[in-house]
Amino acid sequence: xxxxxxxxxxxxxAIAQFAIEGKVVERRPYGNGHINDTFLLxxxxxxxxxxxxxxxxxxxxxxxxxxxxxxxxTSVTEYLRKIILSAGGDPERETLNVVRTKTGDxxxxxxxxxxxxxxLFIEQxxxxxxxxxxxxxxxxxxxxxxxxxxxxxxxxxxLHETIPNFHNTPSRFRDFERAVSEDKLGRAAMAQxxxxxxxxxxxxxxxxxDLLAAGDLPLRVTHNDTKLNNILFDAETKxxxxxxxxxxxxxxxxxxxxxxxxxFGASTGAEDEQDLSKVELDLSLFEAFTRGYLEGCDGSLxxxxxxxxxxxxxxxxxxxxxxxxxxxLEGDVYFKIHREGHNLDRARTQFKLVADMEKKWDxxxxxxxxxxxx
Ligand code: ADP
Ligand code: GN1
Ligand code: MG
Numbered sequence: 001x002x003x004x005x006x007x008x009x010x011x012x013x014a015i016a017q018f019a020i021e022g023k024v025v026e027r028r029p030y031g032n033g034h035i036n037d038t039f040l041l042x043x044x045x046x047x048x049x050x051x052x053x054x055x056x057x058x059x060x061x062x063x064x065x066x067x068x069x070x071x072x073x074t075s076v077t078e079y080l081r082k083i084i085l086s087a088g089g090d091p092e093r094e095t096l097n098v099v100r101t102k103t104g105d106x107x108x109x110x111x112x113x114x115x116x117x118x119x120l121f122i123e124q125x126x127x128x129x130x131x132x133x134x135x136x137x138x139x140x141x142x143x144x145x146x147x148x149x150x151x152x153x154x155x156x157x158x159l160h161e162t163i164p165n166f167h168n169t170p171s172r173f174r175d176f177e178r179a180v181s182e183d184k185l186g187r188a189a190m191a192q193x194x195x196x197x198x199x200x201x202x203x204x205x206x207x208x209x210d211l212l213a214a215g216d217l218p219l220r221v222t223h224n225d226t227k228l229n230n231i232l233f234d235a236e237t238k239x240x241x242x243x244x245x246x247x248x249x250x251x252x253x254x255x256x257x258x259x260x261x262x263x264f265g266a267s268t269g270a271e272d273e274q275d276l277s278k279v280e281l282d283l284s285l286f287e288a289f290t291r292g293y294l295e296g297c298d299g300s301l302x303x304x305x306x307x308x309x310x311x312x313x314x315x316x317x318x319x320x321x322x323x324x325x326x327x328x329l330e331g332d333v334y335f336k337i338h339r340e341g342h343n344l345d346r347a348r349t350q351f352k353l354v355a356d357m358e359k360k361w362d363x364x365x366x367x368x369x370x371x372x373x374x
Contacts, residue, residue, distance in 0.1 A: 009112065009114075010110040010111070010112050010114055010116075011027070011039070011055070011057075013110050013111065014055070014057075014108055014110050014114070014116040015027075015041065015055065017101045017102060017103075017108040017116075018099055018100070018101050018102070018108065018118045019099060019100055019101065019102050020041070020043055020051070020053055020099060020118065021043060021045055021049070021051045022043035022044045022045035022046075022049065022050075022051055023043060023044060023045075024041050024042070024043050025042055025043065025044050026040075026041075026042040027039050027040065027041050027042070027055070028040055030054065031127065031229070032129060032229055033229070033245065033336075034335045034336050035059045035062060035247070035335075035336070036056045036057060036058055036059050036247075037056065037057040037059070038054060038055070038056050039054070039055040039056070040052060040053075040054065040055075040121065041053040041054075041055050041118070041121075051121075052121035052123065053099060053118050053119065053120060053121050054118065054119040054120075054121050055116065055117075055118050056116065056117050056118075056119070057114050057115070057116055058107070058114075058115040058116070058117060058247075060113075060114070060115050062163065062334065063162050063163065063247060065160070065162070066107060066109075066115035067107070067115075068160040068162070069160070069162045069247055070098075070106045070107045070117065071160065072159050072160055072162065072246075072249060072250075073096070073098065073106075073246050073247070073249070074098050074106045075158070076151070076154065076159075076246060076249050077095050077096050077097065077098060077246065079151070079154055080094075080095040080150060080151075081095055083150050092120060092122075093122055093234075093241060093242060094241060094242050095242060095243075096119050096120075096242070096244055096246060097119060097120040098117065098118070098119060099117075099118040099119065099120060122232055122241070122242055122244075124234065124235040124236060125232035125233060125234060125235055125241060125242070126232070126233045126234075126235050126238075127229050127231075127232055127233075128228050128229065128231075128233065129228070129229055129270070130228070130270060131228060131265045131266075131285060134284055134285055134288040135288075136233065136238070136240075137228075137265050137266070137285050137288050137289050137292070138288040138289065138291060138292040139233070139238075139239055139240040139292065140228060140231050140240050140261065140265065140289070140292070141261065141288070141289040141290070141291070141292025141293040141295075141296060142240065142292040142293070142295050142296040143231060143240035143241075143243060143296065144223065144226050144231070144243065144257055144258075144261060144293060144296060145292065145293045145294070145295065145296020145297040145298070146296040146297075146298075147223060147243050147296075148220060148221070148222055148223070148254060148257060148296075148297060148300075149296065149297055149298055149300055151220075151221040151249075152220065152221070152300060154221045156219070156220075156221050156251045159221065159249065159250055159251060160250075161250055161251075162247055162248055162250060163248060163250075166224055166248055166250065166252070167224060167252055167253070167256045167316070167319065168209060169205040169206070169207075169208065169209065169315055169318070169319045169322075170205045170206050170209055172205075172319050172322050172323060172326075173198075173202060173205045173322060175322075175323075175326055176198060176322040176323075176325060176326040178326075179325075179326040179327075179329040179330050180195055180329060182329075182330075183329060184329070184330060184331060185329070185330075185331050187328060187329050187331075187344075188329060190341075190344065191325060191328065191329070191344055191347070194321075194325055194344070194347055194348060194351055195325070197351050197354075197355075198318075198321070198322055198325065198351070201318060201354075204314075204315070204318070205315070205318075205319075207308075207311050207315060208253060208255055208308065208311065208312065208315055211304065211308065212253060216304050217253055217255070217302075217304055217305060217308070218253075218254075218302060218305070219251045219252070219253070220251070220252065220253065220254055221249065221250070221251060221252075222249070222250070222251070222252035222253065222254060222256055222257045223243065223246070223248065223249055223257050224248035224249065224250060224252050224256055224257065224260070225245055225247070225248045225260065226256075226257045226258075226260045226261040227260060227261065227264035227265070228261070228264055228265045230243065230244050230245040231243050231244065232244060253305075253312070254297065254301060254305050254312075255305060255308055255309065255311065255312025255315075255316075256312065256316060257293075258289075258290075258293055258309055258312045258313065259309075259311075259312035259313045259314070259315060259316030259317065260316045260320070261289060261293075262281075262286060262289060262312075262313035262316070262317070263313065263316050263317035263320055263350065263353060265285065265289065266281055266282050266285040266286045266289060266313075267279055267280070267281065267282070267349065267353055268280050268281075268282050269349060270349070271346055271349055271350075272342060272345050272346050272349065273345070273349050274345050276348060276349065276352045279349045279352045279353060279356075280352070280353070280356045281353055281356045281357050281360055281364075283360060283363050283364070283367065286313070286364060286367060287367045287371070290309060290367060290368060290371055291371055293309075294306070294371060294372070306368060306372055307368070309368050310357070310361065310364040310365050310368060313357060313364070314354060314357045314358070317350050317353045317354050317357065318350070318351075318354045320346075320350050321346075321347045321349075321350030321351045321354065322347075323335075324343045324344070324346040324347035324350060325343070325344070325347035327343045328341070328343035328344045328347060
């Protein structure tokens, strides 16, 4: 999906439906998300006031039921709004705010079956693609832990599963095996080393799902996509301000949120780094995030969840690698790519990180023990 092409097609029809302030004077593709098509809208009122919005075309080949997704999202953000207000915070900056259509709906389905939504643009914020300091990463951890805590009494059974089996690693492994055996584009030959790496680790994929099935890990309301660029930092205070990208807020494990943050943020290289010598797990960042996450969850994690934190990190990294590799084999139909082989490069960084976590396993568990016994 190319945002520019989309812009030409239905974007004006969509914008006209929403109750936004002023006239759109500029619009352009925005951000680095892999899933939705995101645009910044700059508006001006007749009085000369400038107001900005985020317009998104939801990816409905991935999110099969955008209306139910939007029901989750509006309900969760309204719930968060009340908690933020009662804590004396600013709900227009600390959570997403959905702008309604002129007829009061939270999304618009255009005549070409695209689904659109608009959020208030959260001004004066920074979105980080890479951890710049251990302090930032620690802050993001407190915010993600706190996010889960804020939603701890949310009625989980009212949430729709926007992507079934999203973090079910054995199910992701089966998808990967199918992609290898179908090898639709004959690309498997280019990824033999990576395929072998994944197959050798099949037995590990059930580590978390087995504990969940046995009732040894609690199901919570989790974000499920906690990479660093899904959090906005206040540009002035540099503090973590708002958790965004709420499309996958669903019942899940705390270890999914912990692990996904580590795989993205505690790596010394970018998710798509081609020079693998630059990619390893930074243990000081692992420690900073673990400390922050434990603080943000504020004593709510069980002993078993804490014990499994390193496994959460390893499994989420492995799972993401499997997903990138399967998508490479299937012809890049899920994650947006910006160059040939992009998904293979991404899979390679994830597997390099997994291998490094295996080497650093004792240090990882040592850090978790140290932080929970001091
Ligand atoms: P995707 O699902 O494709 O990752 P996101 O919802 O994460 O899409 O949005 C993509 C990017 O747009 C984010 O990483 C962030 O930079 C920016 N963004 C999204 N919502 C807002 C907002 N309300 N205010 C400011 N920036 C935003
Ligand atoms: C996608 O939407 P975005 O870019 O924040 C993906 C995550 C992956 C991530 C890898 C809905 O996240 O699961 O971990 O890419 N989101 C979805 O960068 O599949
Ligand atoms: Mg995102």
